Amino acid sequence: MAKKVLSGIQPSGSLTLGNYIGAIKNFVKLQEEHECYFMVVDLHAITVSQDPAALRENSESVAALYLAAGINPQISNVYMQSHVPQHAELGWIMTTLTAMGELERMTQFKDKSSGKDSVGAGLFVYPSLMAADILIYNADLVPVGEDQKQHLELTRDLAGRFNHRFGEFFTVPEPYIPEVGARIMSLDDGTKKMSKSNPNPGSYIALLDPPDVIRKKISRATTDSGREVIFDPANKPEISNLMSIYAECSGMTLQQIADRYEGQMYGGFKKDLGEVLVATLEPLQQKYQEIRSSGALSDILAEGAERARGVAAQTLAGVKEKMGFLPLR
Numbered sequence: 001m002a003k004k005v006l007s008g009i010q011p012s013g014s015l016t017l018g019n020y021i022g023a024i025k026n027f028v029k030l031q032e033e034h035e036c037y038f039m040v041v042d043l044h045a046i047t048v049s050q051d052p053a054a055l056r057e058n059s060e061s062v063a064a065l066y067l068a069a070g071i072n073p074q075i076s077n078v079y080m081q082s083h084v085p086q087h088a089e090l091g092w093i094m095t096t097l098t099a100m101g102e103l104e105r106m107t108q109f110k111d112k113s114s115g116k117d118s119v120g121a122g123l124f125v126y127p128s129l130m131a132a133d134i135l136i137y138n139a140d141l142v143p144v145g146e147d148q149k150q151h152l153e154l155t156r157d158l159a160g161r162f163n164h165r166f167g168e169f170f171t172v173p174e175p176y177i178p179e180v181g182a183r184i185m186s187l188d189d190g191t192k193k194m195s196k197s198n199p200n201p202g203s204y205i206a207l208l209d210p211p212d213v214i215r216k217k218i219s220r221a222t223t224d225s226g227r228e229v230i231f232d233p234a235n236k237p238e239i240s241n242l243m244s245i246y247a248e249c250s251g252m253t254l255q256q257i258a259d260r261y262e263g264q265m266y267g268g269f270k271k272d273l274g275e276v277l278v279a280t281l282e283p284l285q286q287k288y289q290e291i292r293s294s295g296a297l298s299d300i301l302a303e304g305a306e307r308a309r310g311v312a313a314q315t316l317a318g319v320k321e322k323m324g325f326l327p328l329r
């Protein structure tokens with residue numbers, strides 16, 4: 001039987017190259033041989049404040065980018081998380097199985113809450129909802145970037161805990177993390193991950209950035225001291241990050257890139273990288289515009305949600321039965 005794959009991206013901003021390389025590229029690869037569920041996780045996005053108009057626009061934009069990047073809705077289920085209400089219900093159940101200490105250890109919560117006066121409880125319990133997202137389809141594989149590894153560990157623990165307490169039921173999922181590009185770093189700081197909610201747009205390449213903006217952002221990207229284009233993440237995090245991006249978008253290996261720019265300075269390498277990115281993103285942007293103007297998106301999302309609801313409702317009914325909820329007659 002085909003393995004099940006689930007993943008999602010938050011409509012919390014304009015998608016970045018980090019989301020593309022760390023997640024979407026793998027979604028496209030995996031769909032050929034697996035039963036795939038690719039959501040736009042709007043319930044996760046509201047764990048930090050979202051402007052309603054921006055949330056609506058970003059939600060459509062993420063869904064259209066999935067399709068533009070090559071996710072085929074004929075073979076993959078593409079839908080909004082909030083269109084499948086069973087996620088929230090299983091999310092609550094998972095929250096009751098999660099220990100406070102487990103959530104307190106989550107580095108993403110620490111990063112996103114640090115320095116804030118008021119932090120919503122949803123941000124704290126986010127990993128329990130993420131566990132529900134995955135377990136409700138009994139997913140085998142979860143393609144994510146490195147930053148989500150800790151959340152996935154918790155999902156595995158919760159699946160095991162449920163199975164131990166109530167009897168074998170959930171599949172314990174495996175992460176699917178790319179070897180190169182699992183953590184694309186910010187263009188203005190090689191120690192931070194590239195993030196769509198970073199207030200400095202120069203820190204990321206948005207998938208919808210126009211070609212000239214892409215070239216400019218790359219030419220202004222911070223680079224380490226020295227001048228050699230070599231892959232050495234410990235000592236040259238910024239140039240190594242740019243090399244990973246180059247490799248992921250050109251299909252060249254890191255060694256081939258190092259060989260090509262041997263004896264040259266950063267300038268030529270960055271100029272070429274700008275062109276590699278434009279060549280990667282321009283066709284994607286064109287498809288994106290076609291999809292947005294076709295008006296087909298809402299039907300695709302409705303069909304994806306309907307199929308997903310069928311699977312999710314069945315799992316939830318099984319969970320409730322195992323836990324001793326009274327059935328509705």
Ligand code: AQP
Nearest residue numbers: 010012018019022023144145182183184194195196197
């Ligand atoms: N910089 C990155 N490098 C590699 N993978 C990344 N991902 C995100 N940033 C990078 C992967 O993209 C998927 C979707 O992430 P998300 O939108 O659910 O949330 P996130 O991980 O918090 O991503 P952002 O862009 O940093 O969003 P904001 O700024 O809203 O928090 C995940 O698989 C993630 O690993």
